[in-house]
Amino acid sequence: MLMEARLLDERREGVAEGEANANIATAKRMLAKGCYSLEVIAELTNLSLANVEKLKKEV
Secondary structure (H helix, E strand, O other), rough: OHHHHHHHHHHHHHHHHHHHHHHHHHHHHHHHHOOOOOOHHHHHHHOOOHHHHHHHHHH
């Protein structure tokens, strides 16, 4: 039973990590377009404004 719980936890972590990566990729595409404010990008991607500002420096 412990092994099943551990696998379930690892799967949840993997899903969360995948969602976070997808949100970052979406934010980068939005920044590249230049049509969206940083606040809107943060709101739509569920990223913090600080993270979006850091991404802007990378793009």
